Amino acid sequence: MLEDTIIAISTPIGHGGLGIVRLSGKRSLSVAKRIFKPLKSGAKILPRRPLLGNLYNYEQKEYFEEALLTHFPKPHTYTREDMVEISCHGSPVILEQLVRLGSKAGARHADPGEFTLRAYLRGRIDILQAEAVNDIIHATSYKQATISFKQLGGSLSKQMTSIRNKIIHLLSQIEAGIEFPEERLRTSSQRILKTVESAMYSVNSLVESYNLGKTLAEGITLAITGKANVGKSTLFNSLLKKNRAIVTPHPGTTRDYLREKISLKDSIFTLIDMAGLETSTHPVEKEGIKRGKKIASQADGVLLLLDASRKETSEDSVLIKKFKNKKILLLFNKIDLPLKMNTERVKKLAQPNPTLEISALKGTNLRKLKEKIYKLFVPTIEQDEEIILHLRQKLILEEILDSLIEGQNLIKEGYPEEIYVEEIRKVIPLIGQLTGEIRADDIINDIFNRFCVGK
Numbered sequence: 316m317l318e319d320t321i322i323a324i325s326t327p328i329g330h331g332g333l334g335i336v337r338l339s340g341k342r343s344l345s346v347a348k349r350i351f352k353p354l355k356s357g358a359k360i361l362p363r364r365p366l367l368g369n370l371y372n373y374e375q376k377e378y379f380e381e382a383l384l385t386h387f388p389k390p391h392t393y394t395r396e397d398m399v400e401i402s403c404h405g406s407p408v409i410l411e412q413l414v415r416l417g418s419k420a421g422a423r424h425a426d427p428g429e430f431t432l433r434a435y436l437r438g439r440i441d442i443l444q445a446e447a448v449n450d451i452i453h454a455t456s457y458k459q460a461t462i463s464f465k466q467l468g469g470s471l472s473k474q475m476t477s478i479r480n481k482i483i484h485l486l487s488q489i490e491a492g493i494e495f496p497e498e499r500l501r502t503s504s505q506r507i508l509k510t511v512e513s514a515m516y517s518v519n520s521l522v523e524s525y526n527l528g529k530t531l532a533e534g535i536t537l538a539i540t541g542k543a544n545v546g547k548s549t550l551f552n553s554l555l556k557k558n559r560a561i562v563t564p565h566p567g568t569t570r571d572y573l574r575e576k577i578s579l580k581d582s583i584f585t586l587i588d589m590a591g592l593e594t595s596t597h598p599v600e601k602e603g604i605k606r607g608k609k610i611a612s613q614a615d616g617v618l619l620l621l622d623a624s625r626k627e628t629s630e631d632s633v634l635i636k637k638f639k640n641k642k643i644l645l646l647f648n649k650i651d652l653p654l655k656m657n658t659e660r661v662k663k664l665a666q667p668n669p670t671l672e673i674s675a676l677k678g679t680n681l682r683k684l685k686e687k688i689y690k691l692f693v694p695t696i697e698q699d700e701e702i703i704l705h706l707r708q709k710l711i712l713e714e715i716l717d718s719l720i721e722g723q724n725l726i727k728e729g730y731p732e733e734i735y736v737e738e739i740r741k742v743i744p745l746i747g748q749l750t751g752e753i754r755a756d757d758i759i760n761d762i763f764n765r766f767c768v769g770k
C-alpha cells in the first residue's frame with residue numbers, strides 16, 4: 316500500500332476559483348510529467364518552485380487547461396514522500412480528467428485521509444495530531460480550530476509523552492527496588508505515591524476537559540425562557556437575524572421547541588426557543604411546557620425574559636428563583652413601551668445574576684446583549700490548557716486514570732511493590748494506544764475514514 320503513488324483532488328467537490336490535485340509517492344513526478352507540460356519547453360521543474368504550464372491529455376494528444384505545478388521532494392513534505400501539487404481552475408470536469416489520466420499513468424486514486432495516514436505511518440505525526448488535522452477541517456468554531464491547531468503542533472502529544480516518561484522512570488525505580496532490596500536503592504513509597512498522584516492529576520484534568528471540548532464543538536446551549544408572550548420568539552428571531560419562529564400577539568404560539576446555531580466572535584451557540592413556562596390546560600401546550608422545562612434545566616445557560624411593560628407578578632419571582640442555581644441572564648424586554656415593571660425591585664430579587672433592558676422587537680441593546688452573552692457563557696480557557704475533543708481519547712484517558720487510582724490504592728494499603736507495579740505498568744501501553752504508537756487497524760480505519768479524500 317505504501318509503495319503505491321496516490322492521487323486525489325484536494326479541494327472541495329464543485330466549482331471554484333481554484334482546484335488542486337495532489338500526488339504522493341515515488342512516481343509522483345514521473346506521473347505528473349505525463350500530464351503537465353511546461354510553458355517553456357525544456358524548463359526544469361525545481362523543488363518547491365511553482366512552474367507554469369499546460370495540462371496534456373496524452374490519449375487524445377491535446378492540451379486542455381492551464382496549470383501550475385509544484386514539486387515537493389521528500390522527506391520534508393506532508394507525507395514524508397515525494398509530492399506534487401497541480402493547481403488549475405476549480406472545474407470538476409478538468410480535475411476529474413486530471414485524476415483519471417494520472418491514475419492511468421501509474422498512480423492510484425487515494426482513499427479518504429490517505430495522505431495524512433501516510434504522514435502517520437511514516438512517523439511524521441502521531442494519531443493525536445492526525446485527529447487534530449481533521450478537527451481543523453471540520454471545526455465548528457474558531458475557538459475549536461485554535462485548540463486543534465495547537466494539538467496538531469503536538470501539544471497534547473508532548474503532555475502524554477511527559478506523563479509516560481515520568482511513569483517509565485518510576486517503574487524502573489520500583490523495579491530496581493525489587494531487584495536490589497538494599498535500603499540505598501529503594502524509593503520510598505511516599506515518593507512513588509507522589510509521582511502516581513501527580514500523573515493522576517494531569518490525566519484527570521484532561522478527562523474533565525472533554526465536557527468543555529464537547530461544548531466548544533457542539534455549541535454552548537442557551538435556552539430562551541420566560542412566561543408566554545414576553546417576546547421569546549421575537550428575541551430568538553432577532554438574534555438569528557431571520558424569521559425562524561412564529562411570532563403572534565397570542566399567548567401559547569410556540570408549542571414545540573426550536574433549535575438554531577449562531578456564532579458570536581469565535582464561539583458558537585445553540586439557541587433554543589420554547590413554549591412559555593406556565594400552567595396550561597391544553598394537552599399540546601402542556602407537553603411543550605414540560606419539554607421546555609427539561610431543556611432549560613439541561614442548557615449551559617438561560618436567558619430569562621420578563622415583559623417590562625407589565626407589572627411584575629408573583630409568577631415572575633417564582634421563575635427567577637427557579638433558575639437561581641443556573642447561569643442566567645435576566646432580560647427586561649419591551650422597553651420601547653412605557654415601563655410598568657419595578658425593574659429595580661426585580662433586579663434585587665435576581666441578584667447576583669446580571670440583567671439587561673432590551674427591546675427584542677426594535678433591536679434596542681441587542682449588541683450589548685450579544686457581548687453579555689459572550690462574556691457570561693463562553694468558558695475561559697487557560698493558555699496552556701489542553702482540551703480533549705474526542706470520545707476515543709477520553710475513554711483511553713479514563714482507563715489510564717483507573718489504573719493510576721488502583722495503583723494509588725494498593726500503595727496506600729501497603730501492598731508490596733510486586734503487586735502495585737503491575738497496575739502502574741498498564742499505563743504505558745494505554746498511552747501508546749492514545750498516541751497511536753501502538754497501531755490498531757480498526758482504530759486507524761475508524762479515524763481516517765472520517766477524513767475527506769485528498770487530505
Ligand SMILES: Nc1nc2c(ncn2[C@@H]2O[C@H](COP(=O)(O)OP(=O)(O)O)[C@@H](O)[C@H]2O)c(=O)[nH]1
Nearest residue numbers: 544545546547548549562563564649674675676
Ligand atoms: N413592543 C414590543 N413588543 C414586543 C417585543 N418583543 C415581542 N413583542 C410582541 O409580543 C408579542 C409576543 O411575542 P412572542 O415573541 O411571540 O412571545 P413569546 O410567546 O414569548 O414567544 C408579539 O406581538 C410581539 O410582537 C418588544 O420588544 N417590544
Ligand SMILES: [Mg+2]
Nearest residue numbers: 547548568569
Ligand atoms: Mg414563542
